[in-house]
Amino acid sequence: MASLIRNAGRLRPLKRPSPSTYLPTRSVTISARPAANVAAAVMPEASNVDQPFFPSEPQGPTIRTAIPGPESKKAIEHLDRAFDIRSLNMMANYQNSFGNYIADPDGNVLLDVYAQIASIPVGYSNPSLLAAATSPDMASAIINRPALGNFPQHDWASILETGILKVAPRGLDQVFTAMAGSDANETAYKAAFMWKRRMERGGPEVEFSTEEMDTAMNNQTPGSPHMSILSFRSAFHGRLFGSLSTTRSKPIHKLDIPAFDWPQASFPHLKYPLSENETENGQEEARCLAETEDLIRNFHSPVAAVVVEPIQSEGGDNHASPAFFRGLREITKRNNVLFIVDEVQTGVGATGKFWAHEHWNLAEPADMVTFSKKAQTAGYYFGNEDLRPNKPYRQFNTWMGDPARAILFRAIIEEIERLNLVENTARTGEYLYDGLERLAQQYPEHIQNLRGKGQGTFLAFDSPRRDEFLKKAKGEGVLIGGSGAAAVRLRPMLIFQKHHGEPLIMSPF
Amino acid sequence: MASLIRNAGRLRPLKRPSPSTYLPTRSVTISARPAANVAAAVMPEASNVDQPFFPSEPQGPTIRTAIPGPESKKAIEHLDRAFDIRSLNMMANYQNSFGNYIADPDGNVLLDVYAQIASIPVGYSNPSLLAAATSPDMASAIINRPALGNFPQHDWASILETGILKVAPRGLDQVFTAMAGSDANETAYKAAFMWKRRMERGGPEVEFSTEEMDTAMNNQTPGSPHMSILSFRSAFHGRLFGSLSTTRSKPIHKLDIPAFDWPQASFPHLKYPLSENETENGQEEARCLAETEDLIRNFHSPVAAVVVEPIQSEGGDNHASPAFFRGLREITKRNNVLFIVDEVQTGVGATGKFWAHEHWNLAEPADMVTFSKKAQTAGYYFGNEDLRPNKPYRQFNTWMGDPARAILFRAIIEEIERLNLVENTARTGEYLYDGLERLAQQYPEHIQNLRGKGQGTFLAFDSPRRDEFLKKAKGEGVLIGGSGAAAVRLRPMLIFQKHHGEPLIMSPF
Known part of the structure; x- marks a missing residue:
């Protein structure tokens, strides 16, 4: 070089x-x-x-x-x-x-x-x-692709346990499998919205009102509520309509595409070398945390979750300290919104921990962690049963991931361990x-x-x-x-x- | 039975x-x-x-x-x-x-x-x-998954030509590959929005304004425009935020999820048997076409495209006549909005034609046709060069589909032909x-x-x-x-x- x-x-x-x-x-x-x-x-x-x-x-x-x-x-x-x-x-x-x-x-x-x-x-x-890739299990997964939500294969639990779930972040023992980073994030957002509305509604037993059902069909409140996901300046969370609404990387990623009116907070601009700028960087992170909490409390569209990358990757490799992320966990907790960690680019070993957020030593786990890229499959982990929607078919699609790619991820995990x-x-x-x-x-x-x-x-x-x-x-x-x-x-x-x-x-x- | x-x-x-x-x-x-x-x-x-x-x-x-x-x-x-x-x-x-x-x-x-x-x-x-599934090409596609937009494999053109493109609908010779039906539709919607804004802007050579670039980063107009995709009552186009905004199947699919304020037109309610209800059904279809055109002209959020399934599948298997769909093609053409046919469930042979919209004998091809499900891979076809965005990286993501699944679709096509x-x-x-x-x-x-x-x-x-x-x-x-x-x-x-x-x-x- x-x-x-x-x-x-x-x-x-x-x-x-x-x-x-x-x-x-x-x-x-x-x-x-x-x-x-x-x-x-x-x-x-x-x-x-x-x-x-x-x-x-x-x-x-x-x-x-x-x-x-x-x-x-x-x-x-x-x-x-x-x-x-x-x-x-x-x-x-x-x-x-x-x-x-x-x-x-x-x-x-x-x-x-x-x-x-x-x-x-x-x-x-x-x-x-x-x-x-040349095993009989893989061949079957390739040619007999199931609709996992309706007709899972008999060994799907075992494929998950010996693969995706074996490396689940601390405190998160459930998974919703998806296809790529964008839909992993969007399904996590959907889980957050359902969770938030269920709390507002008074619990899982409270039925949807007729008004909610009618208005949802017309994309209007209260059935389709005005709620939001808070993300950070320079963040990248994907390119579909919901994920793109939380992406703030570059204009070329967003121009001409309708977006939800969702809030963004400042992400710390740290000065380097870190050892020479401790005070100033600490103040910068405190400023960003305060702005985040202010937006959660006052943004006109109620915030259901905060999503953040451990290291903003597409946005230019922007870092923040473990203390900043612990601060985010505390703020989200005390304001009753969820904390989603997007490990699509940082996950699976690249930071010297299996998950980058392990560097933070969180007192309480994140609510959801999304993954894709090096995992070759995608989805989000969660640990709280309340994040399972109160009824079936609310979080659902035909394939719900791909067993072939889940089998490959299992082999990747084994190779990571072996070496x-x-x-x-x-x-x-x-x-x-x-x-x-x-x-x-x-x-x-x-x-x-x-x-x-x-x-x-x-x-x-x-x-x-x-x-x-x-x-x-x-x-x-x-x-x-x-x-x-x-x-x-x-x-x-x-x-x-x-x-x-x-x-x-x-x-x- | x-x-x-x-x-x-x-x-x-x-x-x-x-x-x-x-x-x-x-x-x-x-x-x-x-x-x-x-x-x-x-x-x-x-x-x-x-x-x-x-x-x-x-x-x-x-x-x-x-x-x-x-x-x-x-x-x-x-x-x-x-x-x-x-x-x-x-x-x-x-x-x-x-x-x-x-x-x-x-x-x-x-x-x-x-x-x-x-x-x-x-x-x-x-x-x-x-x-x-057990060929060397498949093994490589499984273990060496490329970022197709940046680093396509040397035989990607050939895999497309002998597979996905071999069955491309008439008039559509280009493809954007995706992962599943939802993102196939959403990327088609994105293409429609970019196309519409480019026309409003005055052509591909007109640069984005500073205001557009600034506002896009904040999810505000004009950079993130108020525009819409028109879909039909009872339609199903997917479960992510953009596609779900066009889905109108059941409340349980939509409740609690924020949605774009996009228009829906009535889909014909035909009476059976068809042979005994020709007049009434014809009037019903004319009513729906008139409503569609009225929404395109007057809905408060300008319509960039109309999306429709040849047979509304999740919504209860609702059919309309070829004349209705020809009418939609005419209406969209004369109002300068795109016509997207969602063949996710109807495509790949099930209706007795390879694509269900072949039953319509359209005078002019649809602008985009989306596919997934039986194709085992997904994406959208298009034929108009103007639907390639004016700059790179506007329609992009890491994987942009999956060559393994594209190779499988090729084998499916061969089996369909052989038998x-x-x-x-x-x-x-x-x-x-x-x-x-x-x-x-x-x-x-x-x-x-x-x-x-x-x-x-x-x-x-x-x-x-x-x-x-x-x-x-x-x-x-x-x-x-x-x-x-x-x-x-x-x-x-x-x-x-x-x-x-x-x-x-x-x-x-």
Whole structure:
């Protein structure tokens, strides 16, 4: 990265490094046979986490052509006929991708520090996942997709218990399964609205009034109440109509789409380095908490829940202290609104804890925690029976998730445990943070506001020439993502190890 | 069904038929090996569609216990700890389900005329789908899930062309892939809002104003405009916040959830039999069309699109004539709003055409058609380049669908073609309709308003003792669904043949 940074600003033609710089690309052929034995053969003991998890992984990137190369260009042109390709970053060949390395159709192989927008947990073509993907249970889940609310499969409880629920956050022992982050959040919001109205109504036994039933059919109060979910400035919670109403990341995400008139509170703008700005940051967080409580008490549309990300991800990797989040838990509790933690991007190990909100040491659990991305399936956890609606069919849809993806998440959890990947991510993150901190001192004009200390590999910094930097990195074989206006965000997989991080923090290679 | 109907109203204890009444249950073991050769071996030539597609399918239901039996009860109790089971209809064992027959953990095997709420197209444990589900491409799609908007796989264009796009409705050659019916509809709505605002703004080149960008971040006009989607009374379009605002099926679906103040028009209430009520029905449809146009012109929140189901399914199987839908196409065109056809439940062959709206002979194609359910994946088709937003990242999310499910849909399409299943469904539907019509004459107190003539197997009738009837049918080995207040809806798979339908229409068996 040092060389990347030094060269940022001097746009030079994309060079083609000598193939001898890197090991040759390893082409991975996906076999349909169970690969458990392969997994056992190629993987070291989990106890020694500094040995490579996947010895047969490429030793580094291979750059054969400018990206996109001729084959990629052909594939992009082909796709453009029927599919919007304007957000395309890179055409991939996943059959040739392995571990932390993503391949393209031209034989280029890049170190992937973005991981499908933080969504690949244990590496491309992971042999243990391949075994799960080719199991009879998976085959049945793929071809016999159930309507889980009506006709669950006999082993659905067991799939949940040995998978999704095995990693349920403390205090939350129930789950509503969904398809992606957006609908996970929206179903959590729906649960919050039903809960709030039931309390206002006087309990689960109180029947809906005729007026409520009539007005609901016409989208009018009181059946369709004016109530709200409070979110924070710069937050991202999804793109559907309810979730988008709580998303406050960028105008381009929201323009022209009708939205609910729901409140937003300020999210702390912390100053870095944190150790030199403690007082000021404390005041900033107190200000934001006060604003939040004021909105809960006074906003014209009653607040049913507050939703927050442990680290605002799409909004630019904005952090707040554990004390801030404990404050939110207290405020929501004393004002009788729910506290929803959106762990769609932060969850499943990336921060060095399985759930990022474990860093907070909450006295009382969050009311709901939503998940997706690295879980490959989605939904929300809850622990309070009152969050089950008072009647069936209020929270319902045809599929209610996907057993195939739930089975995959179970395999991911097993792989995380087998290789101690949460611990690995904590350790690798420390190593990366220290290295980036040294670089930031050398290149303060390129690395600013380094953040994520103690948060695993969930690291970010601001770079005034961010887009140029990301482009250059890609040309040299390192795929990195941005977020917000100027943030470079590192979102490596949980199998990212020190030796993968070296090129990012060692000068010059 | 005759015996079911005769006995409806006389609630008797669930009897346990002698096992010799039915063939023994065939236990299907899912093999992880490609099964293409198996498929070839067990299936007859497509040319003779009256021969069984799957000779090894059970010859009829097997009822061994009351439903739920002891094993099912255990599984339900187990699941109840962490998952809401109050909408549960039946605990299933899909590994033991085959073709049109669904098995449960107690060895009961039922003829499934509901098919996971109309979502299983070509049978449980279908050998051709099993081959696709155990292919190397599927394994890679399962374990290497891409963020399709940023990093599509090199063969995504080909997967679309040989699958989703191969069956695209006439005039629509582009697709936005999604996860389920709700988000398919909501992304179509978003496309409609962007399109409408772009026209108001003066074209794709006109930039957003600072005021628009600022207000959008605060969910206020003009950035978050007051605009609407018009839907119809009794419509069902999904359960998320935007789609739920267009859903008008039942209060229980909507109560306590904030909704957009969007308009609803009357959907025709047709009188049956149609041949005896032509004049009145024509007037009713004209009234609904006039009301629709009046709302488009005068509703306080400008209408960007009209969304309609070809047959209102959840709302009780309400039909309208092709002339009504042609009228909607004309009205939307002349008032410059989009026409969205929601084929989530009607699509993929069930009405005897691949898309139900093919029955209408529209002079000009619909603007968008949404799909899900039997497609096992979801999204919306469109044909007008103007429906691509003017900038990237306006219509975007992490996954944007699921290649694994897109590969499965391709295999489903191939199976439909191989066995001529759309034609089969048209023929079987005619046979079923005729038989039900005869039964309706015999039992007018039980079968009323029979509807779906010429609409394949997408048949329904009203039954004053509907819930009792469905329960009794289940006890006798036939799983049927209801919709609306009193409708019995038949939603068999596309592999449902005359011999499967016999017990439903022959007296007495």
